Every structure is written in structure tokens, then in C-alpha cells.
Amino acid sequence: MSGGLPVVSPRDERTVRALGLAVSLTYAAAIFWVYTAQPQRVSDVSGAVASRLGTYQVDPEAFEAGTRHFFDDRFREARIAFKRADPAARDARTQFYVAYSFYREGWGRLYHDDRLYEQGLAALQRATELAGGVVHADDDRLLLRTSDELQAELERGILREASDVDPRRVFDRRK
């Protein structure tokens, strides 16, 4: 723009400039947030915005279906239902169950599935970030009721150590 220097005397010009500055900075901040948060779907963006506004809600029916599948050891079906219940992955409790489903599916008497355990840790990290600390699951049917306990189990499963070849591990119990 090579025009002459603008004279800032009219009030409406100052208003336009101030408004433009505010809108531009807000837009730039929103873009920065998008690049930092890396939402993968449009629903992630809308979910995050709704969560900030306090209007995001988990679908209780889908969540119930998810827990039903979870306790029936149908973990993939459970995760599909949890995804439906919490499409933007913004609910700490649902993400805790997702992480737990990876733990239970990956648990084996002779070996643990590291890939599933790592996915469990990723889901658990989401849960703790959303809760802003430890997640407490108010469910008597679970043996691991806090994110700390679940995280320890998942990390122990991934770790390579001498106890991995201890034959007594076949008597271990899935939690």
C-alpha cells in the first residue's frame, strides 16, 4: 500500500483501527490455538470450543453402552461407544475408561501388548490433562480406580525387566 500517510482525526477511523486490531489479534490467537492443539476432526474443534464454554456434554446412553461392552470384555466395541459418547475426547472420565480398555485388551498372562499399552498411556494422558490432575473413577467394579494406579500398571507392562521371564507371572491377575 503506497498511498499517502493517513490522517487520524475522524473518530470512526480510530474505531475501525481499534476494532480491526482486536479482531485480528483474536483471530491470530485462535489460529495459534488450532496449531497448538492439533485437532484432527472438525468435531474436535467444536468440542473444544463447547468445552471452554461449558456446554460440552457426554452422551450418557453411549457411555452406558461403552461401560457395558467394557465389562463384557468387548473392548473394541466399548471404544466405539466411548467415541460416540465423547466425540471430541474432552471428557476425563470417558478417556479414563478408554485407557482402561487398552490396558485390559493388552493384558496377557504370558505377555502384554506394548502397542495397546502405549495407546492406553496416550488416552490416560488426555484424561489427566482434561481433569487437570488425577482422575478418580467412581466405579466399584474397577480394581484400578485412579489414573495414577492405571498409569503405573501400563508403564510396568511396557517396561522390560527380569520379572518378565519369571514363571510365577502366569498367576498374575488382570486388574
Next chain:
Amino acid sequence: MSDTRRARLEAIALPLLLLSAALLGGIRTTPDGALVFTPPALMALVLGILLLGAAAQAGVIVPSRLVSAARPALANANGSVLLAAFVVGAAQVFGALTPSRGFFTLVANFFFLTALLLMFTARPDGPRFLRSLALLFGAALLGRHVLLAQLAPAGDNLAGRLFARALEGVTLGALGLERLGSATGYVALAAAATLWIALWLAQSADA
């Protein structure tokens, strides 16, 4: 152009268009439809700064007239936002038009660098600068999102996957073919068009 209209353009229209180019330029989609937001690479930022230099030389966007001691603080703030948005927006558009890895990244960056240096040397006026830029963006878009996209392995096509694997093998992986979602090319086109429209508006305001 009146001061109020100039203020609207400088404070609202141009920053919003340039920021939109910055937003769109970093969007990639994966074959399964997920979004990936890619921040600008260092080379893309250098190209963005060079493009600002070329635009200034052509009289389309002149930094010294957007930020100077003679202007009020608010106007300088608008000018600073516009310049920053231009550099980031241009960098993101260059990023969208440059393959992200392999030999063709080098080729594309060399192509952009040469074209921008030619613009500096040729000293085109505003309309010629815009025409050159449209050609530059168009050629790069075709190169990355039409020609290279055809070589990248197709999702469920066995013959396509075998051909791509063979091509990567013959070139020892130098091609760096990447599988992107089909929407990526359209988003890159939208980003480049948005940046170009912003420059056209800036140039028309001074015509």
C-alpha cells in the same frame, strides 16, 4: 481512497485475509480424512520475507508506509499486524506448495528462490508482480498437488502402491513421495488464492 476506507482495508480486510491464508496454508489432510496443522518451516519463512521484499519493491505492500514514526501508535499497530500476517501467510502458502520431504523439496525451494530473485532483478510494477506471482503459485500447485500426487501411492490400488514402491526404490527414497488426502490440494489452492486476493486488494487500493 478515503482514510476511513484505507483504515478498513489496512486494519480489517487485509489482516483477516492474510491470517486466513496462514491458517489454510498449514492444513494437510491424511488419506483417512484427519486434519494435520503444519507450522511454517524456516525456509518457508525466509521465502515469505523475500516475497514481502518483492511486494515492497513492486509497490504493493510497502512496510515503511505501514509502520513509521510519523503514524499514530494505533495505525502502527495495524501495520505491524498486517506485515506479520503477510510474512506468516506467505510462508504458509509456500509451505503448502512445497513437498514436505525428499529431493523435490530442494527443487521447489530452489524454484521459489530463483523466481523471487528474478522478481527483485526485473523490478516489475504492481500488476506485473501479481501476474508473476499467480504463475509462480499455479506452477507450484500443479507440480506438487497434481503431478507429484499422481506418483504417490494410491490408497487401495495395489498396482499404484507397487509402482510407487518401485519408484521409491529406484530413486533410493529421494523422491520422498507422501500420501495426502485429496482435500489438501484444494485447501492449498484456497490458501494461495486468498494470499493473492489480499495482494490484489492492496495493489488496487493504491492504483
